Amino acid sequence: MPKVIVGMSGGVDSSVTACLLKEKGYEVEGVSFILWEGRSRADLTTCCSLEAMEEVSKTACHIGISHSTIDARDTFTEKVIEPFIHAYTAGSTPNPCVLCNRFIKFPFLMKEAEKRGAEYISTGHYARVEKIKNSKFKIQNSDKEIFFLKKGVDPKKDQSYVLYILSQDVLERLILPLGCYKKEEARKIAQGLGLPAAERSESQEICFIEGRNYFKFIERLSPVTGKPGTVVDMNGKVLGTHKGIHVYTIGQRKGLGISSPEPLYVVKIDAHNNTLHVGSQEDAKKQEFLVQDVHWILPPASREFRATVKVRSMMRDEPATISLMPPTHPPTSRGVGKGGGNCEIVQVVFDEPQWAPAPGQSAVFYDGDMVLGGGEIIKVM
Secondary structure (H helix, E strand, O other): OOEEEEEOOOOHHHHHHHHHHHHOOOEEEEEEEEOOOOOOHHHOOOOOOHHHHHHHHHHHHHHOOEEEEEEOHHHHHHHHHHHHHHHHHOOOOOOHHHHHHHHHHHHHHHHHHHHHOOOEEEOOOOEEEEEOOOOOEOOOOOOOOOEEEEEOOOOOOOOHHHHOOOOHHHHOOEEOHHHHOOHHHHHHHHHHHOOOOOOOOOOOOOOOOOOOOHHHHHHHHOOOOOOOEEEEOOOOOEEEEEOOHHHOOOOOOOOOOOOOOOOOEEEEEEOOOOEEEEEOHHHHEEEEEEEEEEEEOOOEOOOEEEEEEEOOOOOOOEEEEEEEEOOOOOOOOOHHHOOOOOOOEEEEEEEEEEEOOOOOOEEEEEEOOEEEEEEEEEEEO
């Protein structure tokens, strides 16, 4: 009976994942990570906090599997919280889920699997892993099975975007049962099994921040935030004063505090000059950008190829031309790039301008349902 270590947050998805694997005959052990605690109870979230562990333990008991917790708060602070704050104060838009998957969740699960003699690891992500051989890609060792990451079948819930950083070593041991289910189906399974998490609402966008008040969270932890600066239009005309660049993201419309006959959107954040550039909806659409710290699930066979690209998890991937450029400088330490990566730069040119790609966001490349790779946007043209 093969053993699998399941990352459990206490939510519907990871709970159902553990149940499905047990039903298939695996020896299942649940593992939860304590990642973050706020300064007051109001800061605590239901995911990965000390308070959540009691609920996860009840779920594991209900399923009939063992469960343990790992305190990863120090690593989470270093690899996720600090880069998150740094990115926003530098005018970038980070993706903490990518950072967590890259530096916390999957490395820790792999370590636990090795420690406990488990053949597999599993999470509640809506994505699929399959063995595929494809002539478009270079396969250095043709004798070894090649694993691809694919979109989940539920387009409203697909989470392949935040998993592009997974290596072959992880993919060959990763089981993602929910990739073939829709969210409503998973919730019905939870209800049918009487799981404690069956009626729990969806987890929030950023697990360590209460609601969407990320700028208040940043202000509490960073002494360099909150410095007002100028807001200018596309011609450089001063329109007003902003509250601090960490409060704004590319494409933002609300909260600008500017009167205008036409809607205005944040088009560019100039951290060096502490200036916010605003413009029309069309101004916020961009067609070309550069990506660094690129991770390929399998390297492409040519230095220029066609693919579809996402710059946000829930957007539809759109057709683009991808060009691999010679490295000209080392990667910066912003966003996903912090902690390693290569010097390769990739140019992405969409066929049509897309809404508000921003430095710090992840750009993920697809061939149909297959994830080719991705990286961090560093410059938008």
